[in-house]
Amino acid sequence: MASKSKTNCYLLKKQPYSETSVLMQVFSDTHGQISILAKGLRKGKEHRDYLLNVLNEYEFVVTSPSPSGIHTLSEMTLIDEYPTDLPLENWFAAQAGAEILTKLILPDDEVPLFYKAMKQYLNYQKSVTYNPVAIFWRYLLHLNKLLGIPVDLENCSCCHSKMERPAGYTTDCGLLVCHKCLAELPVANSLETEASVVIKLLPVIGNYLNDLVITPETAKQVNSFFLHYLSLQFHRKVTLNSLQFFEPK
Ligand SMILES: [Zn+2]
Structure with missing residues (x-):
């Protein structure tokens, strides 16, 4: 069974992965650069991928990587927001x-x-x-x-x-x-x-x-x-x- 782990990350890049999912490249304080799939974020009215902004720091709970090396997001908390109103x-x-x-x-x-x-x-x-x-x-x-x-x-x-x-x-x-x-x-x-x-x-x-x-x-x-x-x-x-x-x- 896939195990869960907690990691702090900077979001480096994100892209739509499917109708409802977002694929993120992050720099994690434990694994370095990894890919995390956030499923269901872009579903229906609950369009929540705006919560994920590049250069923000998050605490993510992820499940261990699939054979392709991609982790799956299960929980997230924003730690620090990089301001969006800077020059x-x-x-x-x-x-x-x-x-x-x-x-x-x-x-x-x-x-x-x-x-x-x-x-x-x-x-x-x-x-x-x-x-x-x-x-x-x-x-x-x-x-x-x-x-x-x-x-x-x-x-x-x-x-x-x-x-x-x-x-x-x-x-x-x-x-x-x-x-x-x-x-x-x-x-x-x-x-x-x-x-x-x-x-x-x-x-x-x-x-x-x-x-x-x-x-x-x-x-x-x-x-x-x-x-x-x-x-x-x-x-x-x-x-x-x-x-x-x-x-x-
Ligand atoms: Zn010289």
């Missing part, structure tokens, strides 16, 4: 935070750390009025650390000298380099001043949010740096659709 840039930055979790393959014992990181990120990010995307990058920096692939912002990856700010990053490893090394490398990606300032400031970016002007071009450069780095680390191309909102149209 679009907050929404897309929050979405990017959820999207990156769908790209990770995590052992069960590491899942709670990432769940906590997501919770802290969303809580802080929803109160930010300027440059929420910068808070997303800081969160990404934190995830890299949790994944054991920290980004060194202090020292040049080639000559190991302290960098005032990075001038660019290597194509083959995605690591940051100083001005001198960038000029000597046969192939590398250079960063414009604005993008390199943002990257350098990321650990303390919360103090500079109101002073920074992040243009779409700057956002594109910072996004490209991180996605290039993650793609090399994961040995597959990593893209985040939500980040396109911040880039030149």
Whole structure:
């Protein structure tokens, strides 16, 4: 017989599954990313799928997965609602935070750390009025650390000298380099001043949010740096659709 278990989850994605059911992709604090089928939510007058909003946190009681790996929802309680009246840039930055979790393959014992990181990120990010995307990058920096692939912002990856700010990053490893090394490398990606300032400031970016002007071009450069780095680390191309909102149209 199928057993029931309780789990806290962020709803990452939902789609209609049949006339009456909704299929959800969630990030659970115990299993990481799983699929949950909510049966009967869209039935008749009792149209209750509006209760399920992406980026909300829920406590779900689910039955163990079917052979296809899908859990079934039996009870739900809303824990925390992500506001629906925030500016679009907050929404897309929050979405990017959820999207990156769908790209990770995590052992069960590491899942709670990432769940906590997501919770802290969303809580802080929803109160930010300027440059929420910068808070997303800081969160990404934190995830890299949790994944054991920290980004060194202090020292040049080639000559190991302290960098005032990075001038660019290597194509083959995605690591940051100083001005001198960038000029000597046969192939590398250079960063414009604005993008390199943002990257350098990321650990303390919360103090500079109101002073920074992040243009779409700057956002594109910072996004490209991180996605290039993650793609090399994961040995597959990593893209985040939500980040396109911040880039030149
Ligand atoms: Zn160097």
